[in-house]
Amino acid sequence: MSTYVLMKILESAPSRYDAGIRMLTLGQIDRIYERIALLVEKDQKVLDIGCGTGALSLRSARRGAFVKGIDVNSEMLEVARRRAKKEDLQNITFEETGIAEMEKEGSDSYDVVMSGLCFSELSKGEIAFTLEEAMRILKPGGKLIIVDEVLAVSLPLRILQLAVRIPLVVITYLLTQTTTHTVKGLAQSLVWSGFQLESSQTYQMGTLIQMVARKPNGE
């Protein structure tokens, strides 16, 4: 619980990232990502924001979607490219770009925009920008899928979460000079950006959330 902040340390050792994150989430992240992939259909166009080593991108590509994964960490992308090559997946590309470059994507051009454990690395302003851009680039009726760390709703769990989290934030900051934060007010931000919330599910004592939202069809 709430050990996700340690993923910043794992990001500096990308070859060990997947095994590390699996351990930190007790395998739960794999199970969640497998279920998310089921929401992606053959031939759909998918953008994976902060794709890292390709956990969500590769699963979507295996289902026959055309996937673009973007990330600012070239070493994480290197691992993702190696994995795609090993499986001979031709329907996937990885680009070393940040969210700012979403501006280059065409309007109404994606069926699915997804992001796993990346919003917790973005500032409030970056999250607002990303949601705005996701709304623009999704086709009407297109899906936005986000998985990330949030604060538990119940007070005792929240206290426990912070008690575990704070020392880990300090350790992570000492080792990487960076940290992550829990994503706050995501449902509200989605609605403000014009999305219709379709489903919301929490895991790990309410500290990990999966949200699926839709760009309205305009009917």
Ligand SMILES: C[S@@+](CC[C@H](N)C(=O)[O-])C[C@H]1O[C@@H](n2cnc3c(N)ncnc32)[C@H](O)[C@@H]1O
């Ligand atoms: C914890 S990793 C998650 C990777 C992958 N989505 C997964 O679930 O395994 C977060 C990723 O977000 C990327 N990231 C952070 N800030 C970003 C930004 N501004 N634009 C694009 N990617 C970013 C990091 O480089 C990192 O690879």
